[in-house]
Amino acid sequence: MAFSQFPSKGGIPSGNTAGRPSGPVIGDTYYNGELGLLEIYDGTNWVPSSAPAGIPTLTATDVGTSRAYGSGSIVITFTPGINGGSPYGYVGTAIIGATTYTTGATTAVTATLVVGNSGTYSVSGTAYNGFGSSPSSVPLNLAVTTVPQAPSSVSATTTTASTNVNVSWTQNATGGKVLTSQTVTAYAGTSAVTSTTVSTSATSATVTGLTDDTTYTFKVKATNANGDSLESTASNSVTTPDLFTLDWLVIAGGGGPGTGGITGGGGAGGYRTSAGTSGGGSTAEPAISFWTGSNLTLTVGAGASGAANGNNSSMSATGITTITCLGGGRGGRNGGNNGQPGGSGGGAYSGGIATPGAGTTGQGYDGGFGNSNENSGGGGGAGSVGSNGTSSTGGNGGVGVASSITGSSVTRAGGGGGSSYNFPVGVGQNGGGDGNQYPSGSAGTSGAANTGGGAGGSNSATNGGSGVIILRYPDTRTITIGAGLTGTESAASGGYKRATITGGTGNVSWS
Secondary structure: OOOOOOOOOOOOOEEOHHHOOOOOOOOOEEEEOOOOEEEEEOOOOEEEOOOOEOOOEEEEEEOOOOOOOOOOEEEEEEEOOOOOEOOOEEEEEEEEOOEEEEOOOEOOOEEEEEOOOOEEEEEEEEEEEOOEEOOOOOOEEEEEOOOOOOOEEEEEEEOOOOOOEEEEEEOOOOOOOOEEEEEEEEEEOOEEEEEEEEOOOOOEEEEOOOOOOOEEEEEEEEEEOOEEOOOOOOOOOEEOOOEEEEEEEEEOOOOOOOOOOOOOOOOOOOEEEOOOOOHHHOOOOOOEEEEOOOOEEEEEOOOOEOOOOOOOEEEEOOOOOOEEEOOOOOOOEOOEOOOOOOOOOOOOOOOOOOOOOOOOOOOOOOOOOOEOOOEOOOOOOOOOOOOOOOOOOOOOOOOOEEEOOOOOOEEEOOOOOOOEEOOOOOOOOOOOOOOOEEOOOOOOOOOOOOOOOOOOOOOOOOEOOOOEEEEEEEOOOOEEEOOOEEEEEOOOEOOEEEEEEEEEEEEEEEO
16 A cells, blocks of 8 residues: 555644634644644744744843943843744854854843953844754844943152142043043052042042152042943052141341431331231231252342342242242432332432332332431331331331241331431331431441341441241251251240241251
8 A cells, every 4th residue: 555645634723824723722733734834832822843943033131230341241032933943942142343152052031141342242043942943033233331441551650849649540441331430549558548539531630638758559440330440450659758837937138228428218128927927918828838858948138238229038949939038128318319129118318209119019018208308218117118207307117027936926127217317317127227317416227137127227338137037847857957058946845946047048958
């Protein structure tokens, strides 16, 4: 007996797709003449019997959050295809460039695929069963993200004038998302001591609030919406300077008198300080944050020798603002009536038409006017304008300014008194010299040394008082007064030592 080439349906229902039995149960079979397939119901769908798995559909999701740079993650969810046999499992792939990542065979409908760096991946999948694998699904393009890559090439530099440290670095990959912040952290040894948040575009920052005389390294991290990068490798180590607070008083040399019989008083030397009121009615200036191992250059201005302005005093160092005080202005004289400008201005000669010298803002005041009776004006002081000459007396010098930088209050930088013509002379104030009485009286007097006092008006060679620089610092420090300077250091008192520099030009330093 011959066998039929095709098996008999044997009671299996048949028809087109629309004719499939209603209410099927798992295992029911059906000849689908429209598709030319023997189908079996799997509990959800009619699927080809004894055929490779159908092409799956899939979704792919970037994990992103908290994923380390270089370790992106994709969650793939598979849906069985209906154009083939029932799947036993799936294989997912992700391709970027020439690199392919795969889940391997998995029976789960959801699989996590760990890939490399952030970027756009082509994600697809296949299904398999005992009769073979399906073709690959239509690829999906998925942007995979991670936390940022750690910054690199971190470098730290410090200056001698501040505990602030400048830190620079190189930005690297952002992990596929824009940065939201960057953080610079200072380490003393292995301990994090302070962190500074900077803008997302920054490649350098100044870290403040550090302790002096301490060694630090610095690390930088970047942050995006997924989280923080690893910290960079540590920078080079830097040591902040050994800082201390230095208060100061700088006074320039006082001005001389004019020449001739009757002359205006010399102006006081310019007066500036961080320890009290500065000249010209100004407030105290800031103390200096200085450091051991560096030089502070000082010049103490000499007083005027005869009819001249006093000499400037100054204090300077790399990393601080230079402090300069101008010498006091010379007094006016017969044949040269006007007083000269300076730290404080010189007094004017008599005659009614002469003008006094102007003081310098923040250092001292103007000199006084002369009188037509040939009574000259007093020199300006650090604390007030020189008095005008009157019909019956020469003008007094302007007053000085008090400071307690040495531990007790001392008033310095007063103006010299003006000359008179057989009338009472102008009186010098706070280091300023008295004027002379011409022609019958005594000569005028010089300004006092190391007060910056202006000379009294005189027909003889009187001089302005020399300036002075006084420095106050913690008693844990010891000063070295270099060559070219004359000065002394006091014993410790009240938590401080003081150095009084009375002349010359040179350097001081501390240990």
